[in-house]
Amino acid sequence: MNDEIRSDKVQLITFDGVNHGVVSRREALNAAEDAGLDLVMIAEKGSEGFPITKVMDYGKELYNKKKKQTESRKNQVVVQIKEIKLRPKIGIHDYITKMNQGLRFLHEGKKLKVTLMFRGREMVNKHERGTELFDKVRSTFEEHNLLERIIEEKEAKAGSAWSKVYSLKPLA
Numbered sequence: 001m002n003d004e005i006r007s008d009k010v011q012l013i014t015f016d017g018v019n020h021g022v023v024s025r026r027e028a029l030n031a032a033e034d035a036g037l038d039l040v041m042i043a044e045k046g047s048e049g050f051p052i053t054k055v056m057d058y059g060k061e062l063y064n065k066k067k068k069q070t071e072s073r074k075n076q077v078v079v080q081i082k083e084i085k086l087r088p089k090i091g092i093h094d095y096i097t098k099m100n101q102g103l104r105f106l107h108e109g110k111k112l113k114v115t116l117m118f119r120g121r122e123m124v125n126k127h128e129r130g131t132e133l134f135d136k137v138r139s140t141f142e143e144h145n146l147l148e149r150i151i152e153e154k155e156a157k158a159g160s161a162w163s164k165v166y167s168l169k170p171l172a
Contacts, residue, residue, distance in 0.1 A: 001038055001039065001040050001041065001058060002029065002032070002038055002039050003029070005025060005028075005039065005041050005051065005053065007025060007050065007051045008024065008025055009022050009023070009024055009025065009050050010022070010023065010024075010025055010028050010041075010050055010051050010052070010053045011023075011046045011048060011050050011051065011052045011053065012027070012028045012031060012053055012054075012055070013042075013052065013053070013054040013055070014031065014035070014054075014055050015035055015037055015054070015055045015056055015057075022048055022050050028053055028055075031055055032055045035055055037055050037056055037057050037058075038055070038056060038057065038058040039053050039054075039055055040053060040054055040055075040056055040058050040061070041053050042054050079110070079111055079167075080110045080111065081110065081111040081112075081113050081165065082102075082105040082110045082111070082112055082113065083112075083113040083114075083115055084098045084099075084101055084102045084105075084112070084113070084114055084115070085115045085116075085117055086098060086114065086115070086116050086117070086133060087116070087117055087118075087119075087122075088116065088118060088122050088129040088130070088133060089122070090133075095136075099137070099140050102114065103140075103144055103146070106146065106166065111165055111166065111167040112165070112166045112167075113163055113164070113165045113166075114134070114137055114163065114164050114165075114166065115161050115162070115163040116130050116133055116134070116161065116162045116163070117160060117161055118130075118160045118161070118162070119160065123160065126162070130162045134162075134164060137164075141166075150166055150167070151167055153165070153166055
């Protein structure tokens with residue numbers, strides 16, 4: 001910006017968008033000073049091999065950039081992933097409580113991660129028991145008419161845990 005630009009020749013673009021081509025740095029600085037604005041380097045090297053500079057109000061440019069960032073942050077939707085952890089030997093009432101909690105998360109528009117944790121000898125029949133429990137989870141979704149609303153179902157296996165992430169289409 002301004003005197004920090006070290007190149008002898010620069011490509012000058014004025015504040016109204018007119019390209020003046022390659023001029024000396026001193027001429028570009030004078031043009032910016034006459035307009036009462038700053039000379040800002042936009043690109044290190046342009047098509048002609050010289051830095052591209054533009055005459056602009058740098059403070060106003062920073063303000064507009066910051067304003068756009070806050071506006072875009074305001075419009076972002078943060079998707080939360082809620083997790084329920086199950087065990088292969090879970091009791092029926094514990095299962096119902098966990099699934100009611102999971103169903104509430106899904107109705108709130110959050111993603112649900114169902115993790116099945118195995119310990120010790122439970123790892124021997126890991127695939128059988130895991131498949132059986134995840135089928136039970138799917139049947140619970142079917143009972144609550146959520147199966148047709150599932151748009152994503154990711155599966156992951158890591159060590160002694162087997163996870164599935166479910167996300168639903170929002171209610172219309």
